[in-house]
C-alpha cells in the first residue's frame with residue numbers, strides 16, 4: 613500500500629546472483645562454501661548426510677584450494693567480480709528505470725544477502741516486487757534456490773508482498789544479442805576454427821528429477837525448446853546455443869555445446885555431458901587449433917569464467933596441441949545488456 617508520505621506507487625526489483633566469499637581468505641571461503649554446499653537444492657542428499665559430509669569433510673578440504681583460486685581472481689580494489697559487476701548493474705538499471713522503481717541487489721550465499729535486499733525494498737514501501745535471478749537458464753540448484761529463499765523470507769513477514777519471478781531468459785533477445793556483439797568483436801580480431809559454448813554443469817539426476825511427465829531423458833528430447841521442456845536446464849542450454857550460433861552466423865558443425873565445473877566426488881554421479889575439459893583436449897586431434905569460448909550460463913565474470921575457462925581451459929588446450937584460445941568476456945554492465953534488463957523488468 614502506498615504510504616501517505618510517498619503516495620506514488622513504486623515497483624521493487626531484486627537482482628540476485630549466486631554468491632561469493634567476503635574475501636579470498638580461507639575462513640571466508642569456508643563460510644561461503646559451507647552455506648552453498650549445504651543447500652539441499654545444490655547437494656540433494658538428506659540433511660543428516662549432507663551436513664556432516666560437506667561441513668565435516670568436503671568443505672574443509674576444498675576451502676584452502678578454492679581460496680587460492682579466488683586470490684587469483686580477486687581485484688585488489690573492487691574484490692569479487694561477481695559482486696562488483698552485480699552492483700554496477702544495479703546502479704545502471706536503477707538510473708534507467710527512474711524513481712518509479714527501487715532496485716536492490718542480493719546474493720543467494722553470503723553478502724549482500726537476499727534478506728537485506730528484500731528489507732531495503734520493504735523499507736522503500738514498494739507496491740510489489742519483481743525478482744530477477746541472474747541465471748539465464750533455469751536450474752533448481754540456482755534459480756530454484758533463489759526462489760525458495762525469497763519465499764522463505766517473505767513468508768515470515770506479517771505483510772506478505774506481491775511477488776513475481778523472472779525464471780529464465782534463455783532466449784531473451786538482448787541477452788543473446790549482447791553475447792553476439794561481444795563474440796563478433798573477438799571474431800574481428802582473430803580467425804577461429806571453432807566455437808565452444810561451455811555451460812556450468814549440474815548432475816544429470818537434477819534434470820531427470822525436474823522432467824515434466826518424464827519428457828526429458830537426456831537425449832534428443834532437448835533438441836527443441838518447447839512447452840514440455842520449458843524448465844529443463846539442458847534444453848535451455850541448447851536453445852541459447854542455437855540462438856547464439858544463429859546470431860554469430862555459425863553452421864551446426866562450427867560449434868560445440870559442453871558442460872564445465874562438475875563437483876568431483878567419490879560418489880562419481882554423472883553430470884551433464886559432454887564435459888568441456890574432455891571436449892577441448894580432443895579439438896587439436898580434429899584439426900581445431902583456434903577456439904573462441906563463451907560461458908553463456910553466467911552474466912558476469914566470475915571464478916567459473918575468468919579462471920576456469922579463461923585460464924585453466926586455455927592451458928589444457930595449449931598442452932593438448934591447440935594454438936589460440938580466447939574467452940569472450942561476460943555481459944557485466946554492457947549498455948546493450950543493461951537496456952535488456954530494463955526491458956525485461958518493464959515487461960514484467
Ligand SMILES: C=CC1=C(C)c2cc3[nH]c(cc4nc(cc5[nH]c(cc1n2)c(C)c5CCC(=O)O)C(CCC(=O)O)=C4C)c(C)c3C=C
Pocket residue numbers: 630631632633653654655674678692694747751753754812813814815873875909910913914915916
Ligand atoms: C549458472 C548457474 C549455476 C548453477 C546451475 C550452479 C550449480 C552448481 N554449482 C556447484 C558447485 C560450485 N559452484 C561454484 C561456483 C559458482 N557457481 C555458479 C553458478 C552456478 N552453479 C557461479 C556464478 C559460481 C562462481 C562464484 C564466484 O564467486 O565467482 C563453486 C565454488 C567455487 C569452487 O570452489 O570451485 C562450487 C563448489 C554445484 C554442486 C552445483 C549444482 C548441483
Ligand SMILES: [Fe+2]
Pocket residue numbers: 812873
Ligand atoms: Fe556452481
Ligand SMILES: [Fe+2]
Pocket residue numbers: 827828829830833834841844846847
Ligand atoms: Fe530436456
